[in-house]
Amino acid sequence: MKLVLEREIEFREAGTVAIISVSETGGPIRQLITGREPHPTGRPVLVKAGFRAQPWESFRGELPFMELAEVASPVLQVMAQPHRLDMKVVGGPQPVLRFETDFLLTVDANFVADLQSGAPFWLAALRWRGDSESFEPRKLVVEAKTDDDPRNADPEYGHKVALAREVYGKIGWAFATVVGFRDLPSGEVSRGVHRIWLRALTKVSAADVAKVSDFIARAGVRSYAEVAEILGGGPVGRSKLAALHVRRVLRIDLTKGLFPSSAVSLLDDGGVIL
Known part of the structure; x- marks a missing residue:
């Protein structure tokens, strides 16, 4: 090379x-x-x-x-x-x-x-x-x-x-x-990171970004379950949410693992990847 x-x-x-x-x-x-x-x-x-x-x-x-x-x-x-x-x-x-x-x-x-x-x-x-x-x-x-x-x-x-x-x-x-x-993470934290990783390449649209941005901004912080539901719920909603986390549109708190109650907040530092 x-x-x-x-x-x-x-x-x-x-x-x-x-x-x-x-x-x-x-x-x-x-x-x-x-x-x-x-x-x-x-x-x-x-x-x-x-x-x-x-x-x-x-x-x-x-x-x-x-x-x-x-x-x-x-x-x-x-x-x-x-x-x-x-x-x-x-x-x-x-x-x-x-x-x-x-x-x-x-x-x-x-x-x-x-x-x-x-x-x-x-x-x-x-x-x-x-x-x-x-x-x-x-x-x-x-x-x-x-x-x-x-x-x-x-x-x-x-x-x-x-x-x-x-x-x-x-x-x-x-x-x-x-x-x-x-x-490196272990236990529930490792499993949570891996679940997000597996869904990182899920396709997301500008409409998905606008939808979650408005939904989270109105409260400041939402739960993982709430944001996944806004994105369609079920496997589709969870996959889109994971992809938006990796693309730095938002941040899921994974410090204790990934749960329905995990906090989700917006990232607004100019580092979005779309």
């Missing part, structure tokens, strides 16, 4: 540089799926990837994170395998350290602040309320790992991640390592 040099960043002592390369197609830098993998893989279409397919190769790490990112309201854009980072370290044991991260997200700055304060990724993502009138975008690089990933105890990998974090910080990008048990 042909690569396009995006930017070169100098960091640390003079002569030490990092080069970020991206695909000229605007898609993933690596095609993870060849059809010969001995483990499950997939390429689901994501609303937040511009309705493009994005690859995953870890059933317990990358896939559940991809679901969470697609459903999380503070996330505006998602890309898997977004770029290649080559770090030329003067005096290091290797002349070039290569880092290919899992995801690049565009997220709201308030979410990044909550994440950097120590909140687990799933909690920071689902309790974000979008109280400000405008979405303040920040780039967030994410490395998604399982709890038993052997790299967790690899000092060389840890050094490479620390350097990558430093490089991203030089250009104003945040960095997070998402590790399964701590950072």
Whole structure:
């Protein structure tokens, strides 16, 4: 795949540089799926990837994170395998350290602040309320790992991640390592996120947007059951409501799971995806 040099960043002592390369197609830098993998893989279409397919190769790490990112309201854009980072370290044991991260997200700055304060990724993502009138975008690089990933105890990998974090910080990008048990939802919360994810690609119309916007605005907050009924009720209403949540027209409170009583409010920060 042909690569396009995006930017070169100098960091640390003079002569030490990092080069970020991206695909000229605007898609993933690596095609993870060849059809010969001995483990499950997939390429689901994501609303937040511009309705493009994005690859995953870890059933317990990358896939559940991809679901969470697609459903999380503070996330505006998602890309898997977004770029290649080559770090030329003067005096290091290797002349070039290569880092290919899992995801690049565009997220709201308030979410990044909550994440950097120590909140687990799933909690920071689902309790974000979008109280400000405008979405303040920040780039967030994410490395998604399982709890038993052997790299967790690899000092060389840890050094490479620390350097990558430093490089991203030089250009104003945040960095997070998402590790399964701590950072991904479980129980009712996980089931609620998955139910929304499964319905994300449901077709919605301008009339649906206008209908729910007026209905919710008159009360400020409505219940999940009420809004689903306005959209037609039954499976159709629930599917449209899920799609409008992912498209950031509204926000369903998923912090405890998805129930008929779950609160639904409008998002009005300019980040609607239609």
